[in-house]
Amino acid sequence: MSAELFFGLLPITVVDGLSIGLMYAMIALGYTMVYGVLEFINFAHSEIFMVGAVVGVELLVNLLVPTGLHPLFQLVIAIVVAAAVAGALAVAIERVAYRPLRVRNAPKLVPLISAIGMSLLLIDVMRLILNPANPNRPFPTAGSYDFFSQQLDLGFVAINFKTITVFVVVMLMLAGLVYLVNYTNLGRAIRAVAQDQSTSSLMGINVSNIIVLTFFIGGALGGVAGVLYALKYGVASPVMGFIPGLKAFTAAVLGGIGSIPGAVVGGLILGLLETLAGTYLPLMTQDQIGTEYKDIVAFGLLIAILIFKPAGLLGKAVAEKV
Amino acid sequence: MKKRYLGLAVLAALAMGAEAQNKGVIKIASQTPLSGGQSKLGVAISNGVRQAIDDEGKLITSLGYKLEYAPFDDQAKSEQGVANANRMINDNDILGVVGHLNSGVAIPSSEVYARVGLAMVSPANTNPLVTDRKSTVNVASRICGRDDVQGPAGADFIVQTLKAKKIYVINDKTAYGEGLAAAFDARAKALGATTTPIGIEASERDFASVLNRAAAEKPDVVYYAGIYDQGGPLLKQMRAKGLKQPFVGGDGLDGSDLQALGGPENMKNVYFTTTAVPLSSLPAAKSFAERYNKKFDVTAEGYAAYGYDSARVIIRAISSAARKGKPSREAVAAAVRQVKFQGITGPISFNNRGDLPVAKYVIVSAQADYNDNKVNKIVTVAAPTPDLK
Numbered sequence: 001m002s003a004e005l006f007f008g009l010l011p012i013t014v015v016d017g018l019s020i021g022l023m024y025a026m027i028a029l030g031y032t033m034v035y036g037v038l039e040f041i042n043f044a045h046s047e048i049f050m051v052g053a054v055v056g057v058e059l060l061v062n063l064l065v066p067t068g069l070h071p072l073f074q075l076v077i078a079i080v081v082a083a084a085v086a087g088a089l090a091v092a093i094e095r096v097a098y099r100p101l102r103v104r105n106a107p108k109l110v111p112l113i114s115a116i117g118m119s120l121l122l123i124d125v126m127r128l129i130l131n132p133a134n135p136n137r138p139f140p141t142a143g144s145y146d147f148f149s150q151q152l153d154l155g156f157v158a159i160n161f162k163t164i165t166v167f168v169v170v171m172l173m174l175a176g177l178v179y180l181v182n183y184t185n186l187g188r189a190i191r192a193v194a195q196d197q198s199t200s201s202l203m204g205i206n207v208s209n210i211i212v213l214t215f216f217i218g219g220a221l222g223g224v225a226g227v228l229y230a231l232k233y234g235v236a237s238p239v240m241g242f243i244p245g246l247k248a249f250t251a252a253v254l255g256g257i258g259s260i261p262g263a264v265v266g267g268l269i270l271g272l273l274e275t276l277a278g279t280y281l282p283l284m285t286q287d288q289i290g291t292e293y294k295d296i297v298a299f300g301l302l303i304a305i306l307i308f309k310p311a312g313l314l315g316k317a318v319a320e321k322v
Numbered sequence: 323m324k325k326r327y328l329g330l331a332v333l334a335a336l337a338m339g340a341e342a343q344n345k346g347v348i349k350i351a352s353q354t355p356l357s358g359g360q361s362k363l364g365v366a367i368s369n370g371v372r373q374a375i376d377d378e379g380k381l382i383t384s385l386g387y388k389l390e391y392a393p394f395d396d397q398a399k400s401e402q403g404v405a406n407a408n409r410m411i412n413d414n415d416i417l418g419v420v421g422h423l424n425s426g427v428a429i430p431s432s433e434v435y436a437r438v439g440l441a442m443v444s445p446a447n448t449n450p451l452v453t454d455r456k457s458t459v460n461v462a463s464r465i466c467g468r469d470d471v472q473g474p475a476g477a478d479f480i481v482q483t484l485k486a487k488k489i490y491v492i493n494d495k496t497a498y499g500e501g502l503a504a505a506f507d508a509r510a511k512a513l514g515a516t517t518t519p520i521g522i523e524a525s526e527r528d529f530a531s532v533l534n535r536a537a538a539e540k541p542d543v544v545y546y547a548g549i550y551d552q553g554g555p556l557l558k559q560m561r562a563k564g565l566k567q568p569f570v571g572g573d574g575l576d577g578s579d580l581q582a583l584g585g586p587e588n589m590k591n592v593y594f595t596t597t598a599v600p601l602s603s604l605p606a607a608k609s610f611a612e613r614y615n616k617k618f619d620v621t622a623e624g625y626a627a628y629g630y631d632s633a634r635v636i637i638r639a640i641s642s643a644a645r646k647g648k649p650s651r652e653a654v655a656a657a658v659r660q661v662k663f664q665g666i667t668g669p670i671s672f673n674n675r676g677d678l679p680v681a682k683y684v685i686v687s688a689q690a691d692y693n694d695n696k697v698n699k700i701v702t703v704a705a706p707t708p709d710l711k
């Protein structure tokens with residue numbers, strides 16, 4: 001492989017790796033925030049992500065595209081609605097599947113199982129709603145949506161408008177989340193509940209409400225990630241949640257589950273690792289080891305990292321769990 | 323006295339008549355993906371089977387059997403296909419299977435059918451190994467073409483017609499994709515082109531690595547051996563990266579979801595080879611297409627007509643084997659190979675391993691609307707008969 005090809009591909013590979021990494025980070029936040037307050041993995045989160053994507057795409061295709069508004073404006077509306085629906089769904093799931101178990105003091109593994117059940121249920125309900133014969137819902141592309149096909153040429157790298165949109169939206173969401181958690185009373189309450197539920201309730205915090213809020217925020221972020229994922233990869237479907245969900249869960253563990261900055265760092269590292277591996281494995285082995293082995297490299301490195309930092313990269317460094 | 327005899331005779335006749343109407347249940351099964359990303363084609367095949375049972379089920383019911391249809395969902399996953407196959411072989415009423423959509427599912431599932439001699443007639447599995455294995459040679463048949471013809475046909479088209487020298491050969495790591503890509507690759511190299519083999523897991527939707535490299539290396543053509551539910555997004559991301567090269571694939575791209583997922587505006591320079599002749603080029607299928615459309619409220623696309631003809635093969639085989647009582651599965655499987663009729667997809671008969679003696683291969687240029695897809699060329703090629711494995 002020529003050095004020219006090697007270095008020529010590096011900038012765009014990093015950009016693409018960061019953009020998928022940011023999406024993993026958004027999903028990972030949902031896992032990590034719920035873990036922070038309740039110490040269990042909400043495996044239904046990947047399906048909340050999927051519902052957000054499907055709601056966003058359906059809304060765009062059926063209601064927003066006919067309005068002829070600027071596609072960016074349409075996208076913002078779709079994101080807001082998808083976030084609201086996904087957040088509400090996460091709250092509803094908490095109400096139906098987790099809270100009854102929690103008030104009966106069920107062991108931690110029990111809500112895990114009901115989360116898996118919820119996940120399967122959501123996939124099948126969505127399949128039923130979307131008509132099993134036609135489950136793939138394409139993101140609109142024609143007409144004014146050419147907007148997203150443009151490239152921004154910076155000389156050393158040309159970046160697609162979809163990628164830029166993903167960057168901007170995720171950055172705004174992350175900034176909002178950091179502000180909410182660190183600089184508001186609600187955020188302080190969330191951090192307090194994450195540290196110690198019974199003491200927080202003695203301090204006058206309504207723990208149940210805070211848990212509901214945490215589910216809403218995590219779910220809403222997942223919904224936004226869903227719409228962005230559909231934008232970038234062009235399709236939403238009932239089964240789309242599994243792989244991004246698994247990767248995001250991995251990212252959350254890598255960063256240190258329960259830690260918000262950890263989820264972001266973990267997502268970015270995982271996204272970068274797999275994209276770099278996917279690009280350079282075949283180039284460095286003369287196509288003997290193909291791009292399909294990227295996950296093996298990425299996950300192999302993850303195992304190595306976790307051996308040396310079992311609590312994840314930022315799991316111990318941050319005293320608070322949220 | 324006489325009256326009593328008469329009465330007895332009437333009673334006996336009635337009893338026999340009732341018995342004739344009650345020789346038992348015969349089931350025809352199908353296995354295709356009815357859920358998941360490839361369900362559109364899977365449902366199309368299943369609809370075809372339903373239509374065939376409605377049209378020709380009387381060939382079996384008139385012999386006094388009750389005919390039922392048992393659709394199974396293999397989810398395009400080999401483990402699900404094998405699990406369903408194990409359920410099927412334990413239901414003694416199932417005498418024939420139409421399936422599958424994916425060669426990678428058909429191959430292990432037919433190993434299970436072979437254990438009890440259950441006949442499988444495939445509408446869509448093009449991997450050579452579907453009919454080339456000793457273990458299943460008595461049960462597995464198909465009414466479509468083979469990838470050892472389809473792959474080279476695609477290579478001829480790309481190298482000779484599109485004049486490509488440098489080709490990316492992407493496959494989806496399934497039995498179908500790998501087999502088709504290998505057959506394509508061998509012919510393309512023999513014609514003097516240089517190829518870069520690339521594998522992408524069928525569940526992957528992020529193609530940044532491959533496409534960035536393509537943007538740097540600028541291949542003349544991207545060849546994709548896989549199914550439209552991945553091929554569509556691949557094409558879309560390819561065009562979004564500014565790569566305008568021709569995108570060529572196999573019969574896995576033959577479905578309206580290629581347009582839906584790839585974007586109708588991206589269909590310039592998109593071609594695929596297929597063994598499912600489009601209905602527009604099958605005059606005999608006109609009334610089928612109309613009835614199908616009316617009954618299921620969708621256009622009959624891709625392999626729908628082949629699902630219909632596959633089921634007709636099984637119906638005919640059962641009906642010829644069932645004249646003297648409910649037939650064994652082996653008898654039905656043997657009868658499948660004797661079936662000979664004019665199907666809506668062309669003349670149907672089988673060689674001794676279950677392939678059509680000659681099959682049609684089509685080169686299609688995709689258009690923004692699936693129904694406008696243009697047939698570039700139809701060739702008829704005799705089935706290769708390599709040694710059984």
